[in-house]
Amino acid sequence: MSRNQGASLFYRKERDTWIVQYYTNGDKRSKKSFKEKQEAENFLEEIMFKKDNKKYVRNNGMTLRTIIVSNINKKFGSGIISEGQLMRTNKTIKQMPEELLNTNIEEITEEDIQTYLNSLKNYSNSSIKKFYELLSQAFRIAFERDYIKLNPMKNVLRPKSKKKDKKVRALTVDEQERFTQYLLDQNIKDTPYRNVFLVQMFTGMRIGEVLALKTTDIDLAHNLITVEHTISVDAKEKTILKETPKSFNGMREIPMPSYLKPYIMEQMKIANINNHKENLLFVNRNKGYVDHRIANKILKKMLEELDIEGISTHSLRHTFGTRCIESGVRDVALQRIMGHSSITATLNNYVDVSEELKESELEKVYSYYRENMNIDIDDFD
Secondary structure (H helix, E strand, O other), rough: OOEEOOOEEEEEEOOOOOEEEEEOOOEEEEEEEEEHHHHHHHHHHEEEEEEOOHHHHHHHHOEEEHHHHHHHHHHOOOOOHHHHHHHHHHHHHOOOOOOOOOOOOHHOOHHHHHHHHHHHOOOHHHHHHHHHHHHHHHHHHHOOOOOOOOOOOOOOOOOOOOOOOOOOOOHHHHHHHHHHHHOOOOOOOOOOOOOHHHHHHOOOHHHHHHHEHHHHHHHHHHEEEEOOOOOEEOOOEEEEEEEOOOOHHHHHEEEEEOOOOOHHHHHHHHHHHHHOOOEOOOOOOOOOOOOOOHHHHHHHHHHHHHHOOOOHHHHHHHHHHHHHHOOOOOOHHOOOOHOOOHHHHHHHHHOOOOOHOOOOOOHHHHHHHHHHHOOHHOOOO
C-alpha cells in the first residue's frame, strides 16, 4: 500500500484491481478502481496536483503530463476553451514523446526541452507553436506552485520550421466566377451542398455557422441572416450544435444579398420538407448535423472538375473578405460582417488583393508624387 497525505493507493488481490482512496470537500472519503497500476498512480497524482499538495510533490514529484492535462482540463471546465479545442489539444499531447511526458517536471532540463523542440523542425510553425505553448504553460505553473525552483523554459527558443507557412488562399475573381456558375448550373437534388457553398462564398460566414443556420434565423422581410449557432465537434469528435458561435462578436446579423435570396428561399423550402426538429436549413442524408469535414471534401471534389486547387471551405470565407477589401469596404464594417473579435484580426486575415488592384492603388501614390514633388518618378530605373 502507498499512502500520501489525504490519499492512498492499494491493490485488492481478490478483485485484481488497484484502489485509490482519497478525500474530497474536506473529509468526504471517495474511492476509484483501476485495472492498471499506472492508471491508478496517474489518478492519484492528479488528485494531489489539484489539491496543490506540496508534501506529496516533494516526496513523489509531478510529471509533465499531469500538469499539462490538468491545465487544459481546467481551461475546459472554466469555459476558456471549447470541446473542439480540448480535442485538438489532446491530439497534440498524444504526439509528444511518452518518455518526456512521464518524467517528473523537476528533472527536465533546458537542454531536454530545446533538444525536443529542435526535433520538430519538420512540423509546421503553427504545430511547433502549440507544443511550445503547452510546455511554457506547464513550466510556468510548476514554477508558480513551487514545484521547481527555476523555470527551464526561460531561455528556450522556439525553433523555426523547415516548412513554409501555409497561407489560406482566396479564389481569384476568375475562379470565383467559374465556381459560382458551376454551382448555379447544378441541380439541388444532385448537389445538396450547393447552397452551403453559395451562402458561405457570398456572406463570409464560417462553415460551421452556415451549417448551423435555422429557418428562424432567416428574416426574408428585412433581408437579414442572424448568426447565433455553430456546428462543431466535441472532445469525442462527435458533431454537435453549439448555442454560441466562436466569440461574442460572432453573434451578429448579416445583410442578405439580393442575388442570394432565391437560393436561401429554396433551401428553406427543402428544410420545411425535411422537418428537422431544430429547424436546420442544412442536414445530411440521415437528417442529422452536417459534418464540416464532409462538406470540405465535397467542395474539393467539385473544384477538381474546374482545375482549381488549394481551396477549402475556409477559403470561401476568405474569398468574401478579400472581395470586400478589393471593393473598398471599411475595415470596421468588415470586422462586424466577418464576426472578428478585433479589427487586427480583420486586417491580418483579409488583406489579399488582386495584382490589378495593387497596381491601381499604387498609381494613386505615383500621381501624388508627380503633382507634389519636383521629381519625375518615371525616370527611375
